[in-house]
Amino acid sequence: MKITDSVRYVGVNDRKIDLFEGQYVVPNGMAYNSYVILDEKVAVMDTVDRNFSHEWLDNLRKELGGRKPDYLVVSHMEPDHSANIKNFADLYPGAVIVASAKAFAMMANFFGTDFAGRNLTVGDGDQLSLGSRTLTFRTAPMVHWPEVVMSYDSKDKILFSADAFGKFGALDAEEDWACEARRYYFGIVGKYGAQVVNVLKKLAGLDVNIICPLHGPVLSENLSYYLNLYGIWSTYGVETDGIFIAYTSVYGNTKKAVELLADKLKEKGCPKVSVADLARDDMAEAVEDAFRYGKLVLATTTYNADIFPFMRTFIDHLKERNYCGRTVALVENGSWAPQAAKVMREMLSECKNIKFAENTVHIKSALSDESKKQIDALAEELCGEYVARKSETANKNDLKALFNIGYGLYVVTSNDGERDNGLIVNTVTQVTNTPNRVAVTINKDNYSHHVIKQTGIMNVNCLSTDAPFSVFQNYGFRSGRNVDKFEGVEEMRSDNGLRFLPQYINSFMSLKVEQYIDMGTHGMFVCSVTEARVISKVETMTYTYYQNNVKPKPETEGKKGFVCKVCGYVYEGDELPEDFVCPLCKHGAADFEPVK
Numbered sequence: 364m365k366i367t368d369s370v371r372y373v374g375v376n377d378r379k380i381d382l383f384e385g386q387y388v389v390p391n392g393m394a395y396n397s398y399v400i401l402d403e404k405v406a407v408m409d410t411v412d413r414n415f416s417h418e419w420l421d422n423l424r425k426e427l428g429g430r431k432p433d434y435l436v437v438s439h440m441e442p443d444h445s446a447n448i449k450n451f452a453d454l455y456p457g458a459v460i461v462a463s464a465k466a467f468a469m470m471a472n473f474f475g476t477d478f479a480g481r482n483l484t485v486g487d488g489d490q491l492s493l494g495s496r497t498l499t500f501r502t503a504p505m506v507h508w509p510e511v512v513m514s515y516d517s518k519d520k521i522l523f524s525a526d527a528f529g530k531f532g533a534l535d536a537e538e539d540w541a542c543e544a545r546r547y548y549f550g551i552v553g554k555y556g557a558q559v560v561n562v563l564k565k566l567a568g569l570d571v572n573i574i575c576p577l578h579g580p581v582l583s584e585n586l587s588y589y590l591n592l593y594g595i596w597s598t599y600g601v602e603t604d605g606i607f608i609a610y611t612s613v614y615g616n617t618k619k620a621v622e623l624l625a626d627k628l629k630e631k632g633c634p635k636v637s638v639a640d641l642a643r644d645d646m647a648e649a650v651e652d653a654f655r656y657g658k659l660v661l662a663t664t665t666y667n668a669d670i671f672p673f674m675r676t677f678i679d680h681l682k683e684r685n686y687c688g689r690t691v692a693l694v695e696n697g698s699w700a701p702q703a704a705k706v707m708r709e710m711l712s713e714c715k716n717i718k719f720a721e722n723t724v725h726i727k728s729a730l731s732d733e734s735k736k737q738i739d740a741l742a743e744e745l746c747g748e749y750v751a752r753k754s755e756t757a758n759k760n761d762l763k764a765l766f767n768i769g770y771g772l773y774v775v776t777s778n779d780g781e782r783d784n785g786l787i788v789n790t791v792t793q794v795t796n797t798p799n800r801v802a803v804t805i806n807k808d809n810y811s812h813h814v815i816k817q818t819g820i821m822n823v824n825c826l827s828t829d830a831p832f833s834v835f836q837n838y839g840f841r842s843g844r845n846v847d848k849f850e851g852v853e854e855m856r857s858d859n860g861l862r863f864l865p866q867y868i869n870s871f872m873s874l875k876v877e878q879y880i881d882m883g884t885h886g887m888f889v890c891s892v893t894e895a896r897v898i899s900k901v902e903t904m905t906y907t908y909y910q911n912n913v914k915p916k917p918e919t920e921g922k923k924g925f926v927c928k929v930c931g932y933v934y935e936g937d938e939l940p941e942d943f944v945c946p947l948c949k950h951g952a953a954d955f956e957p958v959k
Contacts, residue, residue, distance in 0.1 A: 364581070366398070366519075366521070366573065366575065366581055366583075367519045367521070367573075369400060369401045369402055369496075369518075369519065370398060370399070370400050370401075370516070370519060370521060370575075371398065371399050371401065371426045372396070372397075372398055372581065373397045373398065373399050373407075373419065373422040373423045373426055374394060374395055374396035374397045374398070374411060374419070374422070374534075375394070375395050375397075375411050375412075375415040375418050375419055375422070376392060376393075376394055376533035376534055376535060377392050377393045377394070377395060377412065377414070377415065377533065378392040378533055379392075379414075380392060380393055383531060384551070386647075387531065387546070387547075387550055387551075387647050388645055388647070389531050389532065391531070391532040391533055391536035391538060391543075392532060392533035392536065393443075393531065393532070393533060393578065394532070394533050394534045394578055394579060394580075395411035395412050395415065395419075395443055395444065395577070395578070396409070396411075396575065396576060396577045396578060396579075396581075397409050397410060397411050397419060397422075397423075398523065398575055399423060399426050399427065399432070400493060400496070400498075400516065401426070401427075401430070402493035402494040402495055402496055403493060403494025403495065404433040404434065404492075404493040404494055405427065405430055405431070405432045405433050405434070405493075406432070406433065406434040406435075406436055406461075406491075406493055406498065407423065407432045407434065407435045407436065407451070407458075408436050408438065408514065408523050408575070409435075409436065409437060409438050409439070409444050409445075409577060410435070410444060410445060410446060410447035410448055410450075410451055411443070411444065411446070411447060412442065412443045412444075412446055413442065413446035413447065416446070416447050416450055419447060420447075420450070420451075420454065431455055431457060431458070432451075432455050432458045433457075433458060433459065433493075434458060434459050434460075434461050434483075434491070434493075435448065435451055435452070435455075435458055435459075435460050435461065436461045436462070436491075436498070436514055436523075437460060437461065437462035437466050437470075438511060438512055438513065438514065438523060438525040438577065439466075439508060439510070439511050439525045439526055439577060440462075440466050440469040440470070440473070440508060440510050441508065441526075442473070444577050445469075445470075445473065448460065448470060448473075448474065449474045449476075452478060452481075456481075458481070459481050459482065459483050460478045460481060460482045460483070461482075461483045461485055461491060462482070462483075462484070462485070462510070462512070463484065463485060463486065463502065463510045463511075463512050464484050464486070464510075465509050465510035466510040466512075467482055467484060468510075469510060485500045485512060486500065486502060487500065487501060487502040487565075488500070488501075488935075495518060496516050496517060496518035496519070497516075497517050497518075498514045498515065498516055499514070499515045499517065500512050500513070500514055500515075501513045501514075501515065501562070501565050501566065503525060503527065503558075503562045503565075504558060505555045505558040506525070506526070506527055506552060506555055506558050506559055506562050507526060507551055507552045507554075507555055511525045511526070512525070513525050513527070513562070513566075515569055515571075519572070519573065520569075520570050520571055520572040520573065521571070521572070521573045521574075521575055522566065522569065522571045522573070522574050522575065523575045524574050524575065524576045524577075525576070525577055526551070526552065526576065526577050526578065527552070527559070527562070527576060527593070528544070528574050528576040528579070528582060528589055528593065529544070529547060529576040529577055529578030529579045530543040530544035530547050530576075530578060530579035530580075531543040531544075531546060531547050531578070531579075532579065534579075534580060540579070540580070540589075541592060543579075544579065544589075544592070545592075545596070545602075545651050545654075545655065546647050546648055546650075546651040547578070547579075548593075548596050549596070549647075549650055549651050549654050549684060550647045550650065550651070553596075553650075553654065553684035553685070554683060554684050554685055556596070556597045556598060556599055556685060557597075557915065559593065559596075559597035560597045560598060560832070560915050561915070561918055563590070563593060563594065563597065564915075564930075564931070564932055564947060567932075567946050567947045568946035568947075571586060572586075574586065574589065587850065588851065591833075591837075591850075591851055594833040594836060594837075595831070595833050596654070598831035598832045598833045599654065599685065599686075599687050599688050599831060600688075600831035600833050600834070601655075601656065601657035601688075601689075601829075601866050601867075602654075602655045602656075603635060603655050603656055604634050604635065604656075604657065604853060604865055604866060605633060605634050605635030605636060605637065605656045605657075605658070606628055606633050606635070606636050606637070606656060606658040606659070606660060606745060607637045607638075607639070607652045607653055607655070607656040607658070607659050607660070608621055608624065608625060608636065608637070608638045608639070608659075608660040608662065609638075609639050609641055609649050609652075609653065609659065609660070609661055609662070609674070609677055610638070610639070610640060610641065610660075610661075610662035610663060610674075610694070611640070611641050611642055611662075611663045611664065611671040611673045611674050612640070612642075612662075612664070612696075613664050613666075613671070616696060616726065616728060616729045616730065617662055617663065617664055617694070617696045617726065618640070619729075619730055620662065620694060620696070620724065620726055620730055620734065620738065621638060621660075621662050621694070622638075623730070623735070623738055624660065624662075624694070624724075624738050624741065624742060625638055627738060627739060627742035628742050628745060628746060630742075631742055631743065631746035631749065631750065632746055632749040632750055632753055632756065633745070633746050633749055634749065635656070637652050637656065639652065641673040641674060641676075641677050642671075642673045646673075646676065646677065646680065649677060650677070650680045650681065650684065653677075653681055653686065653689075654684070654686070657689060657690065657829075657866065658689065658690045658691075658692070658745055659689055659690070659691050659692070660691075660692045660693075660694060660741075660745075661674065661678070661691065661692070661693055661694070661707050662693075662694035662695075662696075662724075663694075663695065663696070663703050663707070664695075664696045664697065664703060665695065665696065665697035665700065665701050665702045665703045666703075668700070668702055669702065669706055670702075670703045670706045670707060671703075674703075674707070675710075678707065678710045678711065679710075681711075681714070682710070682711070682713060682714060685714075685715075686711075686714050686717075687714050687715040687716050687717065688715070688716045688717075688829050688831065689716075689717060689718070689829075690717075690718045690719075690720060690745070691711060691717055691718070691719055691720065692719070692720035692722070692723070692724075692741055692744075692745060693707055693708065693719070693720070693723045693724070694723070694724040694726070694741075695707075695723070695724070695725055695726065696726040696727075696728070697726075697727065698727060698728045701725060701727070704723050704725070716828070716829065716912075718829075718901070720741060720744055720745065721744060722737060722740045722741040722744050723737070723741075724737040724738055724741055725737065747899065748898045748899045751896050751897060751898045751899075752855055752863075752865065752896075752898065754856075754857075754858070757896050758896065758897075759858065759894045759895070759896060760894075760895060761870075761895055761896055761897045762799065762892070762895055763870075763895075763897050764825070764870035764871070764872055764895035764896060764897050765793050765796075765799065765801070765872070765892070765895065767825040767869055767870045767897075767903045768791055768792065768793050768801070768825070768903075769903055769905065770789065770905055770906060771789065771791070771825060771826065771903040771904055771905050771906070772787060772788075772789050772826045772830075772835075772904045772905070772906060772909055773787070773788050773789070773791050773823050773824055773825055773826060774786065774787060774788075774823075774824040774826060774834070774838050774864055774868075775788050775803060775805065775811055775815075775821050775822070775823055775824070776821065776822040776824060776861050776862045776863060776864075777811050777814045777815050777818060777820070777821050777822075777861065778814070778818065778860070778861055778862075779810075779814045779817075779818075779843075780818075782843070782847060783847075783848070783849045783861070783862045784810060784811055784814060784843030784848060785811075785837075785838040785843065785848045785849065785862070785864075786805065786809055786810075786811040786838060786839070786843070787835055787838050787839035788803065788804070788805060789906055790803065790804035790805075790885075791803050791823055794889065798891060799891065799892045800877070800889055800890065800891060800892075801823070801872065801874055801889075801890050801891075801892060802887055802888065802889050802890070803821065803823060803874065803887070803888045803890065804882065804885050804886070804887045804888075805885060805886060805888070806884060806885050807884060807885060807886055808884075809842075810842055810843045810844040811843065812886055814843075815876065815888060816876075816879065816886065816888075819875060819876040820859050820861065820873070820874065820875055820876065821861065821873075821874050821876075821888070821890070822857055822859070822861045822862070822863050822871055822872065822873050822874070823871060823872045823874060824863055824864045824868045824871045825868055825869050825870045825871065825872075825903050825904075826867055826868055826903070826904040827867055827868055827869040827899060827901035827902065827903060827904055828901055828902050828903070828904050828908055828912075829867055829901055830867035830868075830904055830913065831867075831913065832913050832914060832915060834867055835909070835913070835914075835930075836930070836947070836948075839929075839948065840929075840930060840947055840948035840949060841949065842949065849862060852864075852865065853865040857871070857873045857894050857896075858873065858893070858894050859873045859875075859893060859894065861873065868898055868899075869897065869898055869899045869900065869901050869902070869903060870895070870896060870897045870898055871895075871896055871898070872892050872894065872895045872896075873892070873893045873894035873895075874888075874890035874891065874892060874893065875890055875891050875893050876888045876889070876890050877889055877890055877891050914930075914931060915931055916931065917931035917932070917933055918933065919933055919958045919959075922935055922958055923935065923936075923937070923958060924936050924937075924939070924957075924958050925939045925955040925956065925957055925958060926955065926956060926957075926958050927945045927947070927948060927950060927954055927955055928954050928955065928956055929945070929948045929950045929954050930945060930947045930948040930950075932945050932946065932947045932948070933958065934955065939952050939955055940952065943955070
């Protein structure tokens with residue numbers, strides 16, 4: 364495969380494998396990717412699994428065209444990528460092995476040598492010239508091993524991303540990227556969300572046109588789609604609006620209850636209901652769906668005064684991968700001493716920001732009139748926000764929405780006549796209640812200020828405490844003049860024609876500007892309320908909650924430089940240029956402070 368004039372694919376497809384890493388079903392096989400860069404110097408990027416040594420070496424020889432490689436760059440030491448390092452080193456004795464210090468320690472374990480005398484140790488920010496291009500290395504510890512380094516080719520703007528942005532499936536498999544990439548991510552990398560966030564921050568300043576992962580296809584189009592998904596996954600955000608039901612059933616009665624609940628949820632407007640039988644369906648896909656959706660229903664039987672083994676295994680998988688920030692509902696079945704709901708609640712008590720539904724369904728052997736009523740009540744509770752979002756069923760004059768105004772964080776949405784826009788603000792205040800007037804203050808430098816002053820309308824979305832950091836990255840760190848902040852976001856509109864957020868808000872208000880007050884650097888819009896909806900009972904996101912629980916803590920240990928107070932980006936150096944602009948949030952030098 365020709366990636367660019369100078370970069371070629373030399374990897375292999377494995378169609379014989381049945382279980383990846385001994386546990387993940389891969390019906391469409393796996394790809395072990397390797398690449399070669401043909402410049403004044405030749406660099407080979409990683410090797411492949413031991414079962415494909417000859418095929419890989421044949422591919423490499425063909426692309427080399429008689430040349431000898433100067434370097435082997437080792438991104439990751441898992442055997443499916445590193446198994447042929449020694450074979451390569453023996454075949455090309457003049458080549459230098461390039462890797463992190465931890466990778467060389469692992470080579471000594473795997474091969475009995477760290478290739479002393481022909482190794483080059485690289486760390487974060489180190490560079491390797493190949494002639495007309497330079498490789499810049501970025502360490503990616505625990506994504507998902509500690510020795511990982513990614514490489515950036517500044518000429519062709521290629522990111523060699525190690526296991527990041529990979530997926531299950533051979534390259535010739537015709538399948539949706541997101542489905543198998545999501546299962547791959549949460550199965551293998553999911554535990555290390557914070558580390559992935561840190562790596563994404565490192566990569567934010569790079570101009571990337573092509574991503575070359577160690578598994579799955581080379582990504583060269585619509586890269587914002589893949590980066591956005593990784594932003595959601597790494598911050599444990601909700602990707603798809605809907606409800607996932609995971610269940611086990613011994614004699615079929617719990618299954619009947621699940622089927623009834625699924626029907627009720629669909630009747631009440633749930634946009635997507637996914638159901639999995641944990642004893643029969645792929646466990647990795649069930650884990651994937653638990654992270655994909657914002658609400659989870661667990662339904663199982665009491666079994667030996669505990670819960671059914673497949674359900675226990677499933678919950679253990681969730682805990683291991685830092686399951687958090689979700690609404691969980693419980694359905695239990697037990698003929699004489701039901702314990703399942705209690706056990707499941709206790710198991711999930713270790714997970715952060717889990718909200719349990721107020722209604723729990725209790726079944727004694729089989730469905731009864733009472734347990735059917737409980738299913739109705741649970742469906743009503745879980746679907747309340749869907750009813751509020753739909754224009755035809757919503758209460759559009761619910762002034763309790765104003766109760767959610769405080770020193771919180773909000774997304775103000777507007778439209779310039781061609782494109783929707785959104786902006787993070789923390790200056791929303793109710794100024795009178797007869798009539799209801801709300802004041803919104805916006806910096807004049809923000810594009811939203813310009814738009815609202817022209818159109819005279821806006822929506823204020825009250826962010827709730829389940830909003831992940833990716834929401835603030837999307838609406839707060841970029842200008843709506845340059846990017847479409849609603850790309851890939853489900854479209855929801857209020858009666859004034861403006862967007863409101865489909866997730867992460869507890870209410871929104873449609874406002875009409877009645878008065879404008881010029882405050883120098885800012886403008887205050889005093890508005891009447893034309894529509895108000897309460898979406899959920901989740902508490903409003905305050906600025907303090909954001910700082911303490913949502914904003915990632917910057918990795919400053921051992922670093923000298925300046926840290927952005929807005930997003931946590933670290934600029935390393937003795938002096939911060941006066942005109943420096945943060946590559947993540949686009950705030951200037953005034954919003955940086957020295958690393959302490």
